[in-house]
Amino acid sequence: xxxxxxxxxxxxxxxxxxxxxxxxxxxxxxxxxxxxxxxxxxxxxxxxxxxxxxxxxxxxxxxxxxxxxxxxxxxxxxxxxxxxxxxxxxxxxxxxxxxxxxxxxxxxxxxxxxxxxxxxxxxxxxxxxxxxxxxxxxxxxxxxxxxxxxxxxxxxxxxxxxxxxxxxxxxxxxxxxxxxxxxxxxxxxxxxxxxxxxxxxxxxxxxxxxxxxxxxxxxxxxxxxxxxxxxxxxxxxxxxxxxxxxxxxxxxxxxxxxxxxxxxxxxxxxxxxx
Amino acid sequence: xxxxxxxxxxxxxxxxxxxxxxxxxxxxxxxxxxxxxxxxxxxxxxxxxxxxxxxxxxxxxxxxxxxxxxxxxxxxxxxxxxxxxxxxxxxxxxxxxxxxxxxxxxxxxxxxxxxxxxxxxxxxxxxxxxxxxxxxxxxxxxxxxxxxxxxxxxxxxxxxxxxxxxxxxxxxxxxxxxxxxxxxxxxxxxxxxxxxxxxxxxxxxxxxxxxxxxxxxxxxxxxxxxxxxxxxxxxxxxxxxxxxxxxxxxxxxxxxxxxxxxxxxxxxxxxxxxxxxxxxxxxxxxxxxxxxxxxxxxxxxxxxxx
Amino acid sequence: xxxxxxxxxxxxxxxxxxxxxxxxxxxxxxxxxxxxxxxxxxxxxxxxxxxxxxxxxxxxxxxxxxxxxxxxxxxxxxxxxxxxxxxxxxxxxxxxxxxxxxxxxxxxxxxxxxxxxxxxxxxxxxxxxxxxxxxxxxxxxxxxxxxxxxxxxxxxxxxxxxxxxxxxxxxxxxxxxxxxxxxxxxxxxxxxxxxxxxxxxxxxxxxxxxxxxxxxxxxxxxxxxxxxxxxxxxxxxxxxxxxxxxxxxxxxxxxxxxxxxxxxxxxxxxxxxxxxxxxxxxxxx
Ligand SMILES: Nc1ncnc2c1ncn2[C@@H]1O[C@H](COP(=O)(O)OP(=O)(O)OP(=O)(O)O)[C@@H](O)[C@H]1O
Ligand SMILES: [Mg+2]
Numbered sequence: 001x002x003x004x005x006x007x008x009x010x011x012x013x014x015x016x017x018x019x020x021x022x023x024x025x026x027x028x029x030x031x032x033x034x035x036x037x038x039x040x041x042x043x044x045x046x047x048x049x050x051x052x053x054x055x056x057x058x059x060x061x062x063x064x065x066x067x068x069x070x071x072x073x074x075x076x077x078x079x080x081x082x083x084x085x086x087x088x089x090x091x092x093x094x095x096x097x098x099x100x101x102x103x104x105x106x107x108x109x110x111x112x113x114x115x116x117x118x119x120x121x122x123x124x125x126x127x128x129x130x131x132x133x134x135x136x137x138x139x140x141x142x143x144x145x146x147x148x149x150x151x152x153x154x155x156x157x158x159x160x161x162x163x164x165x166x167x168x169x170x171x172x173x174x175x176x177x178x179x180x181x182x183x184x185x186x187x188x189x190x191x192x193x194x195x196x197x198x199x200x201x202x203x204x205x206x207x208x209x210x211x212x213x214x215x216x217x218x219x220x221x222x223x224x225x226x227x228x229x230x231x232x233x234x235x236x237x238x239x240x241x242x243x244x245x246x247x248x249x250x251x252x253x254x255x256x257x258x259x260x261x262x263x264x265x266x267x268x269x270x271x272x273x274x
Numbered sequence: 275x276x277x278x279x280x281x282x283x284x285x286x287x288x289x290x291x292x293x294x295x296x297x298x299x300x301x302x303x304x305x306x307x308x309x310x311x312x313x314x315x316x317x318x319x320x321x322x323x324x325x326x327x328x329x330x331x332x333x334x335x336x337x338x339x340x341x342x343x344x345x346x347x348x349x350x351x352x353x354x355x356x357x358x359x360x361x362x363x364x365x366x367x368x369x370x371x372x373x374x375x376x377x378x379x380x381x382x383x384x385x386x387x388x389x390x391x392x393x394x395x396x397x398x399x400x401x402x403x404x405x406x407x408x409x410x411x412x413x414x415x416x417x418x419x420x421x422x423x424x425x426x427x428x429x430x431x432x433x434x435x436x437x438x439x440x441x442x443x444x445x446x447x448x449x450x451x452x453x454x455x456x457x458x459x460x461x462x463x464x465x466x467x468x469x470x471x472x473x474x475x476x477x478x479x480x481x482x483x484x485x486x487x488x489x490x491x492x493x494x495x496x497x498x499x500x501x502x503x504x505x506x507x508x509x510x511x512x513x514x515x516x517x518x519x520x521x522x523x524x525x526x527x528x529x530x531x532x533x534x535x536x537x538x539x540x541x542x543x544x545x546x547x548x549x550x551x552x553x554x555x556x557x558x559x560x561x562x563x564x565x566x567x568x569x570x571x572x573x574x575x576x577x578x579x580x
Numbered sequence: 581x582x583x584x585x586x587x588x589x590x591x592x593x594x595x596x597x598x599x600x601x602x603x604x605x606x607x608x609x610x611x612x613x614x615x616x617x618x619x620x621x622x623x624x625x626x627x628x629x630x631x632x633x634x635x636x637x638x639x640x641x642x643x644x645x646x647x648x649x650x651x652x653x654x655x656x657x658x659x660x661x662x663x664x665x666x667x668x669x670x671x672x673x674x675x676x677x678x679x680x681x682x683x684x685x686x687x688x689x690x691x692x693x694x695x696x697x698x699x700x701x702x703x704x705x706x707x708x709x710x711x712x713x714x715x716x717x718x719x720x721x722x723x724x725x726x727x728x729x730x731x732x733x734x735x736x737x738x739x740x741x742x743x744x745x746x747x748x749x750x751x752x753x754x755x756x757x758x759x760x761x762x763x764x765x766x767x768x769x770x771x772x773x774x775x776x777x778x779x780x781x782x783x784x785x786x787x788x789x790x791x792x793x794x795x796x797x798x799x800x801x802x803x804x805x806x807x808x809x810x811x812x813x814x815x816x817x818x819x820x821x822x823x824x825x826x827x828x829x830x831x832x833x834x835x836x837x838x839x840x841x842x843x844x845x846x847x848x849x850x851x852x853x854x855x856x857x858x859x860x861x862x863x864x865x
Contacts (some may be wrong), residue, residue, distance in 0.1 A: 078487030088482030105487035320674035341730035556717035
């Protein structure tokens with residue numbers, strides 16, 4: 001269980017996230033929506049402490065996350081994987097090494113500096129890649145992949161961390177509809193099969209509706225909506241996005257899904273075993 | 275048109291343009307004249323301070339030609355490849371006579387190249403370590419970054435030969451002082467370049483490694499290093515060329531290599547031995563430049579193919 | 581899709597994965613090669629440091645410590661003859677300026693003989709280039725010593741040394757700039773029926789002048805740096821004062837002079853950066 005108690009973040013003069021108090025039970029898939037600049041990324045990045053909270057508290061299974069330092073903080077980051085909009089992979093390393101870097105926390109200084117990974121780590125990384133249908137490019141240099149492929153590699157890297165929480169900051173914002181569906185399906189499968197808590201920033205309403213158990217709406221750093229997809233009426237959505245955005249959430253226009261509802265588990269492209 | 279010209283002759287567009295144009299030309303001329311006066315003034319001051327007057331130059335030039343005439347080898351066609359005579363000496367006019375000390379020179383040049391190589395390797399290693407501390411986007415603590423940058427500036431600011439002078443006093447005559455001096459200076463020069471390369475690297479991979487729970491060392495090793503390594507290699511090769519030149523002169527103050535021989539020969543003899551050593555040094559330096567340039571090009575070529 | 585934990589990966593799983601993706605488990609040849617090259621570098625470093633008698637560093641600690649103390653503790657500062665120090669620094673700058681200016685003027689002429697597009701006669705071009713290699717291949721300090729032998733101690737030798745080495749460097753860089761020129765602009769001027777002098781004036785100069793000025797400014801900066809050490813061989817400037825006081829064991833004064841030189845060089849770098857920006861914009865190098 002992830003508990004937020006008045007968690008807040010201030011950048012100089014702007015308050016990006018105003019004191020937020022809410023609880024996320026284990027195994028839930030949560031979507032955070034809101035206009036650009038609403039503070040979604042800031043909230044998410046506070047959870048794994050890529051952004052330092054300026055006030056309030058955050059507890060995971062009763063443990064105070066906001067007080068962690070040094071190795072304990074890195075341990076928490078290892079437990080709480082993150083997938084980024086721009087993938088944040090190391091483009092000049094190969095796919096396999098990128099995935100294996102998800103296990104760096106378990107390495108000692110010498111083996112990580114020398115880049116030595118065990119056969120077991122290699123096998124585990126290949127399994128993770130296989131799960132996302134990416135094992136066939138394991139030895140390719142990462143920056144030669146397409147965006148959708150990179151995001152799946154990034155999810156594989158997150159998986160080998162064996163996390164308990166998975167954060168995703170607009171994971172499909174730079175992907176085309178087909179790849180977006182593949183990635184969202186993968187996140188949902190992870191949530192359902194592994195029982196991971198998934199917290200996901202999204203900028204399209206229909207994706208949030210379709211995939212999430214719970215939707216949190218933010219506006220100017222304040223949580224203005226917290227409920228199930230069915231509770232998110234047109235009116236509520238209009239409130240989250242503000243009056244000006246008459247067309248912004250016209251669901252058909254922002255839609256990234258091919259055909260809502262028809263979400264069979266992603267079948268990745270034909271696999272080439274090298 | 276009429277409505278425009280009614281404003282009077284001073285305000286019609288053509289004359290406005292003309293006055294504007296003359297003003298601009300005048301302003302530019304004024305700036306150019308000021309610059310020229312400053313330049314000439316500085317030149318006059320420089321000539322006066324450095325006492326580089328025409329009469330001195332005129333007196334010096336014949337002596338320069340005289341000197342260069344005296345250090346040219348006197349080679350003779352028919353004797354050129356003559357071997358040693360019965361007494362074990364080369365006859366005058368042969369290459370063997372000119373390069374009587376060839377093997378000694380070669381040994382010293384070998385030492386010079388080794389000095390440069392060791393200094394380049396050590397300097398590159400130190401520079402890589404310091405560049406991560408010095409780069410503003412990488413440094414773990416800002417004060418440490420500022421300290422590292424000041425240190426690199428100092429290392430780069432003092433010429434090798436000055437460090438060599440001081441180190442010869444501290445550790446004694448010999449190549450060790452030269453290697454250390456060149457290492458220090460190369461660390462400064464490369465450290466600055468490397469830290470600039472680091473500052474231009476993308477921070478996204480670093481965020482990625484941070485998010486998997488990687489330490490600062492792991493963030494640098496996996497997030498930055500793969501991005502910057504090709505640039506580092508290319509700079510290090512280029513520095514090797516410079517270090518070869520440097521290690522050929524640190525011997526002037528007793529810090530090893532061919533420099534001591536060079537300095538001794540030029541200071542005490544004015545015969546063909548001077549050109550013998552100089553030519554060998556020029557050939558070595560040029561050959562290493564060519565090799566390293568080729569290596570850098572293949573490196574860059576391989577990069578751009580990816 | 582199936583879940584699997586790291587702890588549950590068995591040797592059988594590893595073997596099965598290895599069978600399907602043998603290359604992912606490391607190419608033994610490549611790994612060995614990599615390890616061997618690192619080992620080679622390490623062995624070379626250890627050997628060469630032994631060859632250069634690194635042990636002397638340990639036995640020298642007393643002497644080095646005394647030296648450092650003498651450099652940091654400044655004594656009798658009233659007797660340091662500041663006039664000579666600052667005159668030496670001024671002389672260094674003056675030498676660099678005159679030398680670079682002469683080098684620039686001569687390089688302008690030579691560059692056109694060394695560039696492929698302005699000197700079609702291969703023999704001459706190669707002869708000029710080899711001559712430039714000699715000018716550049718011999719270090720400025722060596723030229724300094726040579727000219728001291730030829731014309732005697734003093735700044736004249738220093739100016740000559742800066743002149744000749746800047747001429748070599750600049751002519752090479754200038755000729756590269758000329759070779760990289762954009763042919764289309766030249767053709768455009770030629771198409772108007774201009775004569776050779778006009779082609780040079782309007783086709784070549786606007787393209788190469790900013791690069792030339794920028795290169796010469798850089799050359800001036802680097803010459804002020806290198807001119808500080810020309811004095812070590814007696815070729816004038818602040819280096820003569822440094823070596824004189826160093827030999828007299830006045831290490832505190834040496835430290836003071838070096839600090840002053842560092843400040844002056846920083847100021848010159850800053851000033852020439854301003855000039856570059858003001859007159860050339862961000863173009864050139
Ligand atoms: N590093 C920073 N320094 C200063 N202000 C920041 C910083 N990062 C974010 N902000 C501010 O905090 C507010 C929230 O930003 P945030 O990135 O969390 O929004 P977002 O909801 O993720 O928007 P988007 O959908 O565009 O990604 C914005 O007003 C932004 O300007
Ligand atoms: Mg965002």
